[in-house]
Amino acid sequence: MPERAPLERIADFAEVNLGYSDQDALAEAERCLQCRDPKCSEGCPVGVDIKSFIARILEGDAAGSIEVIKERGPLPAVCGRVCPQEEQCEASCVLARTGEPVAIGRLERYVADHDLAGALEHRCRPAADEPTGRRVAVIGSGPAGLACAGELACRGHEVTVFESLHVPGGVLVYGIPEFRLPKEIVASEIEMLHQIGVKIVTDAVIGSIHTVQELLDEEGFDAAFIGIGAGLPVFLGIPGENLNGVYSSNEFLTRVNLMRAHEFPKSDTPVWRGRKVAVLGGGNVAMDAARTALRLGAEEAFLIYRRTEDEMPARREELRHARAEGVDFRMLCAPSEIVGRDGFVTGIVVTRMELGEPDSSGRRAPVCVVGSEFEIECDTVIVAIGTRPNATLGKAAPAVGLDRRGYVVTDDDGATDLPGVYAGGDIVTGSATVILAMGAGKRAARSIDGWLASRG
Amino acid sequence: MFQVIAARQLSDAVFEMTVDAPAVARKAAAGQFFILRADEHGERVPFTFSDWSADEGWIRFVFMRVGVTTHKLSHMAAGDSLADLAGPLGNATVVGGLGRVAVVGGGVGAAVAYPVARAMCAAGDRVTVILGARTAGLLILREEFEALPLEGLVIVTDDGSEGVKGLVTHPLKETCEQRAVDHVMAIGPAIMMKFCAATTREYGVPTTVSLNPIMVDGTGMCGACRVTVGGQTKFGCVDGPDFDGHLVDFEELMSRQRVYVDDERSADAEYSRGCSCRV
Ligand SMILES: Cc1cc2nc3c(=O)[nH]c(=O)nc-3n(C[C@H](O)[C@H](O)[C@H](O)COP(=O)(O)OP(=O)(O)OC[C@H]3O[C@@H](n4cnc5c(N)ncnc54)[C@H](O)[C@@H]3O)c2cc1C
Ligand SMILES: Cc1cc2nc3c(=O)[nH]c(=O)nc-3n(C[C@H](O)[C@H](O)[C@H](O)COP(=O)(O)OP(=O)(O)OC[C@H]3O[C@@H](n4cnc5c(N)ncnc54)[C@H](O)[C@@H]3O)c2cc1C
Ligand code: SF4
Ligand code: SF4
Ligand code: FES
Numbered sequence: 212m213p214e215r216a217p218l219e220r221i222a223d224f225a226e227v228n229l230g231y232s233d234q235d236a237l238a239e240a241e242r243c244l245q246c247r248d249p250k251c252s253e254g255c256p257v258g259v260d261i262k263s264f265i266a267r268i269l270e271g272d273a274a275g276s277i278e279v280i281k282e283r284g285p286l287p288a289v290c291g292r293v294c295p296q297e298e299q300c301e302a303s304c305v306l307a308r309t310g311e312p313v314a315i316g317r318l319e320r321y322v323a324d325h326d327l328a329g330a331l332e333h334r335c336r337p338a339a340d341e342p343t344g345r346r347v348a349v350i351g352s353g354p355a356g357l358a359c360a361g362e363l364a365c366r367g368h369e370v371t372v373f374e375s376l377h378v379p380g381g382v383l384v385y386g387i388p389e390f391r392l393p394k395e396i397v398a399s400e401i402e403m404l405h406q407i408g409v410k411i412v413t414d415a416v417i418g419s420i421h422t423v424q425e426l427l428d429e430e431g432f433d434a435a436f437i438g439i440g441a442g443l444p445v446f447l448g449i450p451g452e453n454l455n456g457v458y459s460s461n462e463f464l465t466r467v468n469l470m471r472a473h474e475f476p477k478s479d480t481p482v483w484r485g486r487k488v489a490v491l492g493g494g495n496v497a498m499d500a501a502r503t504a505l506r507l508g509a510e511e512a513f514l515i516y517r518r519t520e521d522e523m524p525a526r527r528e529e530l531r532h533a534r535a536e537g538v539d540f541r542m543l544c545a546p547s548e549i550v551g552r553d554g555f556v557t558g559i560v561v562t563r564m565e566l567g568e569p570d571s572s573g574r575r576a577p578v579c580v581v582g583s584e585f586e587i588e589c590d591t592v593i594v595a596i597g598t599r600p601n602a603t604l605g606k607a608a609p610a611v612g613l614d615r616r617g618y619v620v621t622d623d624d625g626a627t628d629l630p631g632v633y634a635g636g637d638i639v640t641g642s643a644t645v646i647l648a649m650g651a652g653k654r655a656a657r658s659i660d661g662w663l664a665s666r667g
Numbered sequence: 668m669f670q671v672i673a674a675r676q677l678s679d680a681v682f683e684m685t686v687d688a689p690a691v692a693r694k695a696a697a698g699q700f701f702i703l704r705a706d707e708h709g710e711r712v713p714f715t716f717s718d719w720s721a722d723e724g725w726i727r728f729v730f731m732r733v734g735v736t737t738h739k740l741s742h743m744a745a746g747d748s749l750a751d752l753a754g755p756l757g758n759a760t761v762v763g764g765l766g767r768v769a770v771v772g773g774g775v776g777a778a779v780a781y782p783v784a785r786a787m788c789a790a791g792d793r794v795t796v797i798l799g800a801r802t803a804g805l806l807i808l809r810e811e812f813e814a815l816p817l818e819g820l821v822i823v824t825d826d827g828s829e830g831v832k833g834l835v836t837h838p839l840k841e842t843c844e845q846r847a848v849d850h851v852m853a854i855g856p857a858i859m860m861k862f863c864a865a866t867t868r869e870y871g872v873p874t875t876v877s878l879n880p881i882m883v884d885g886t887g888m889c890g891a892c893r894v895t896v897g898g899q900t901k902f903g904c905v906d907g908p909d910f911d912g913h914l915v916d917f918e919e920l921m922s923r924q925r926v927y928v929d930d931e932r933s934a935d936a937e938y939s940r941g942c943s944c945r946v
Contacts, residue, residue, distance in 0.1 A: 414753040442888040462889035479710035481930035554922035602887025
């Protein structure tokens with residue numbers, strides 16, 4: 212897919228990938244073998260009928276194509292951009308065995324963008340079923356909550372989404388940067404939910420204004436879905452972590468994506484603009500943080516990672532983009548201390564690592580090289596080593612059953628141990644992917660629908 | 668949008684605002700705070716409730732004009748609207764069963780101390796309030812405090828223009844010396860809370876402080892509000908804002924509060940240039 216040149220794109224926050232032209236899309240669609248037994252759909256967590264949507268592109272039937280996708284995939288313009296396709300649909304495509312798989316994600320994005328460009332009223336799903344008179348509360352407006360809300364509304368239920376931040380979208384708006392997922396796209400998908408009658412209340416912290424139980428007992432809701440994500444940032448617990456200039460990736464990305472700190476002082480929220488930025492971690496989040504730092508004007512942004520590039524959990528495309536933009540990779544280094552002067556970060560002390568014997572997961576575990584510590588100069592450190600269950604869960608649903616790590620326990624249909632209370636997304640699985648969260652939200656919506664029907 | 672119902676100036680740089688926010692007012696408790704955004708470009712900024720009415724659906728807070736957000740707020744009047752307001756956030760202050768309590772309120776901290784003292788009185792604690800300000804003109808909410816069933820109200824000003832001349836730590840020390848207090852609650856600038864905690868430590872009087880680190884979301888999502896308490900990192904918004912004053916690393920708190928000073932100064936200068944009020 213065409214993309215903007217690295218030097219050009221790091222000067223702003225506009226999208227890096229440019230999307231297919233009509234010709235490109237047609238040419239790519241022609242590569243699809245239209246297999247009799249398509250394996251691609253098995254690789255998609257929500258089972259999008261890939262073969263059919265590609266066939267519609269070939270027929271020039273964009274409208275038909277998007278309908279096929281939306282039968283299974285709730286927000287195609289989002290998924291086409293951020294799904295780890297190389298591990299999912301594209302990994303399963305037969306062509307992947309011998310060469311390049313069909314670029315399913317890019318085609319999905321192409322179809323969805325065409326659809327978004329059309330008039331809104333044409334984009335909404337066919338009229339919802341007859342109103343059922345049942346009310347469902349959805350807590351959290353990330354991909355899990357949005358997918359759940361959309362599905363419930365289509366089934367004729369009255370849905371209210373409660374979101375604690377001032378903008379709906381969850382990680383799609385506060386975490387994933389504009390240059391990978393333009394916020395307009397998320398806003399447009401949310402507008403579509405409004406059109407089908409979903410009510411979204413922002414600034415509504417569940418656990419503060421109402422508990423989940425109060426929503427059911429006092430506020431007239433018949434069922435509730437908890438989709439509050441795994442937003443609590445994890446820190447390393449090393450000395451110096453509270454120095455000024457040390458951020459969690461959540462804070463750093465939120466200041467920029469949600470609060471638009473890159474437009475300061477037009478926007479009132481500042482962000483510390485480092486010259487040399489160290490990012491700890493090797494996942495998508497770390498890539499996003501490093502690439503954002505470059506766009507804020509950092510001279511150098513580097514990742515510090517305990518293992519090697521092969522073990523980095525980030526998507527290959529993100530790695531490639533990060534490298535092209537000048538992000539430096541410092542592999543086999545483990546941070547042991549952050550040092551500073553007058554309260555501000557001046558450097559990070561790391562220890563060299565070696566890959567030892569494979570551990571239980573089959574990965575070769577990194578081991579410290581004794582006495583190999585050295586200091587790297589930097590003025591910003593961004594900790595991107597993972598998250599835990601959202602901190603508001605305890606107040607929102609104190610009685611819900613949790614696993615050992617504090618995530619909500621559900622059955623396969625998303626039902627928790629509390630009657631009428633369902634959950635899905637990162638708050639159940641731990642930090643995962645957009646499409647898995649959406650799939651979980653949709654599945655829970657179907658079981659909520661069944662549960663409401665069974666109660667007559 | 669959240670409509671401003673009333674706004675008034677309490678002293679030179681201190682203002683009070685009452686906002687229509689029924690869902691938040693219904694659950695507010697002493698010691699809790701909320702986060703607002705003044706307008707669509709606004710920063711998410713925390714303020715503590717100084718009062719609220721669950722029945723009438725409003726919340727009230729007192730703020731000092733220190734930067735862009737509080738400057739914007741200082742120009743708002745009844746009928747204007749805030750873009751966003753979310754809460755109540757943080758844990759309520761523990762009241763009741765404390766015995767004899769000295770509540771120390773410094774500067775705008777007095778406004779935060781007011782509902783706390785009121786809740787303590789209601790819960791049966793015997794409360795003495797020590798109010799401190801730089802000068803008489805900056806003393807706020809005095810009448811409100813006088814209307815509470817307090818054991819005592821001590822006024823302290825730096826320049827002696829009202830009440831006792833000196834710092835709040837002087838009457839606090841005396842109270843501790845006389846063994847007239849079982850618990851201290853200190854609310855104000857970090858430096859004041861630091862010295863209050865240092866004062867009471869000598870006498871082993873348990874001391875709670877209400878911390879005000881920089882925040883973004885206020886729900887445990889960002890970690891901007893990290894404070895060190897007893898050698899452990901805590902999140903001010905969800906673990907606090909109240910902490911054991913004897914365990915708080917105040918130096919770190921004060922350092923972290925200063926991280927954006929240069930940006931804040933330039934932003935306020937820029938905003939003031941375009942603002943007719945000439946503060
Ligand atoms: C920087 C970053 C980059 C990522 N990149 C990718 C990627 O490229 N591809 C991919 O597939 N996945 C990616 N992910 C992961 C993906 O974004 C998440 O797995 C997904 O967003 C989880 O969705 P969710 O709906 O469960 O939760 P979230 O998206 O976390 O949404 C939860 C929402 O609930 C709200 N909330 C929390 N508590 C309350 C409460 N008490 N009351 C009301 N509302 C509440 C939160 O404010 C939030 O809006 C990325 C994650 C991050 C952080
Ligand atoms: C839990 C809590 C309760 C508070 N209650 C009150 C109150 O009742 N009345 C009151 O006057 N003030 C209160 N504050 C402080 C208030 O939030 C700051 O004065 C406010 O952020 C100033 O914003 P500004 O844009 O006007 O000034 P700025 O120029 O942005 O900042 C001035 C100073 O305020 C602090 N500050 C800046 N941004 C933030 C932020 N996002 N979060 C927290 N502090 C920040 C910093 O120390 C900064 O140096 C409270 C803070 C916290 C954390
Ligand atoms: S939703 Fe994601 S995994 Fe499924 S087909 Fe689309 S891009 Fe592939
Ligand atoms: S497996 Fe690949 S080639 Fe076959 S239908 Fe799916 S996308 Fe087309
Ligand atoms: S303000 Fe973000 S975690 Fe406390």
